Structures are given as C-alpha cells and as structure tokens.
Amino acid sequence: MAPANNAVVKGASLTNSWSSVDGAVKYVYESYRNEEATDLRWDEELTTTSKTATNVSDDTFWWRVKAVDADGVESDWSELRKVTVDNTAPTWSSTPYHVRPDDPTAEVTVGSEIIMDWVDANDTNPGVTYQYQVSFSDEVTGPDAAFLAPIWTWDNLSESQLDATGTAPGTYYWHVRACDAADNCTRWTDPWEGAVVETSSESVLGSSDTGGQFKKSDVTPSPAPKRSPAQTGGRGGVAGTAVQGRQADALPIRFAIAGTPAAGTDDIPTIGTDVEETNPDALGQVLGAEQTLGQATGGIGGSLQSGSLLTEPRVIAPVAVVLSGGLFWWLVAAWRRRSEY
16 A cells, blocks of 8 residues: 555645455545544545545545445455645755855865754654755756756755765865655755865964864875985985965975985985975975085085986076085185185
8 A cells, every 4th residue: 555654745646556456346445634533534436446636735644445346345444544745845944054164165175074064954744854965066957956067966864964074175066955755845055165175275374173164274284204314325304394374286396305325225315395386485494404405414415316306497596506605615715725825
C-alpha cells in the first residue's frame, strides 16, 4: 500500500494504491479525519486498485480499504494509514539566511577549517532538510534561482551547516535552500562569494579569530627543513622564518648559496627559507640570517650552480656589489701600504 504510513506528501496529485485481491470485483475505500475512524472524510467504491485525488489542500487523514467478491463477501479492512498533505514550503527562522561566514565576499587560507553555516528553517511537519550548492559563477536560472552551472550540490543535509574544510584554492559562490518531507522547497538564497587562497593577501602574523570562516586570516609559512652540516659543506642550514604580508599570487623562490658539496653528494648548500619575489625585504632577510655571504670563511667556494642564489638575475647585482666593495677596500689598503715606502 502507498503512500507509506505517516507519509507527508504534496496534494497536487495524491494517489492511494494497494495490491489486488484474488476474486475481488471491487474495493471499498474510506478516509477519516481521526485515528479512531469515527469521523468519515471520504468513501468510494472502485474497480481499480488505486484512487487519485488532485489539488488536495493541507490536511491529515487516515485511510483504509477492503475487497468485495462477486457474491458480496467482504474482506477485512486493511490497517489504517496516516497521510499528511503538505503544500507549503518551509520558512527561514531569521534573516540574513547565511550565518557563517558573515561576509559575502570573504577569504580563508587553504587548509583552514571552513564551516558553512546558515539559519534553521521551520515547517509544520518534521523532516526539514537542506540543499547546499556551489558554483564558480554567481549566475542563477529559473524561478528557484538555482545556479546555472553548479559544480557541487549536497542534498538531504539534516543540519544547517556543512564542513567544507579541504576545499581547493579558488573563488566560489554558494547558496542554500530548505526542503520539507513533501519536497516543498524554499527559493535558493542569494549567492555569497568565498575565496580559498594559498596565503591571505591581508594577513598579519599574530592573533586570529576566524572561527573557521571565510575571512582574512593569519599566515605562518612552514619553514623549509634544515640541512645537516654534512649536506651543506660545513655551512649549517638556517631555519626559515615567516614573511609577513605574503601575497596570494606571489611565487616562492628557493634561495641558495654556492659552496663545496660534501664528498659523495651533489647537494648545493641552501639557506632553508622560502621568500616571495614580491617582498622587497626578501633579500635582506636572507643576507641578514645567521650565516650570510659576509660570514664565509674563505670566500664563496665552488662554482655557480644553475638554480642557485648567485645565478638568479635579481641577485647577481647585489652579490657583485658585495664583491666589488671588498675589492675596492683591498685596493685602498694596498695603496696605503705602498705610500708608506
């Protein structure tokens, strides 16, 4: 028999159906306004195994059916089944509908906790669920304002939030809607924008209170691993430091100093930190580290390696200045010694 007991259905077209009974020539259908079956709502004799009604208004009723053979012998009544007709979509409990993030154009760093949260919806019947939809564009279509080209859609969410942690970097638009047990749904909420970035373009190292939201967040880049003295030809690696204000579109560059590789290895000694080419203080941070070009014991040994600091065009000039400066003072000292004789 259908609908199932305690079903919640739409009333646009409501069909009650049951299995056929051998020898039956007709069936008697009855519906009641109460569970005790004392307040008759509808009765009808049918030769088919179903009854269809259209445009049924919101209501709750109990129904049953029995079979009758050619001799007028009746079967027992079937069990009463409860049906609730619901033609009304849920309503949002408050506005704005989106709770978290509370900024429609917010940003969060990739890998951070991302919790999408929205207000609860209310309905006269239990069983409200939510649909969550994401797109690369805010373009919508149709009377319900669904995304024209959704990339993800989650259905039947029992809670008014979704854990989106792990979302790949990019700019997304999201919205939600609520549906009841009869599949009456609200219109999709207006799209909000959220960006997941590699690093925040407005980050300030220190405190953060994002609460897992799409917000400007603090960024502390992970330092590159230190290398052992054996790997760096006697020059120990320098631990990386966080660079404030890292740009989301900056390209990290690995800085290295040329040196003599340890026996049996082709490793080039490196200063173990990533800096951004968009940061004007990057070279200063590298040269100001514990082990700098000026601290080399016997000059810079070895040859210039492809991919090292000294072969980077942006670094050749500063290194040349350092070397030419040393040559200048050596010439001055030699001139002074010559003038003494």
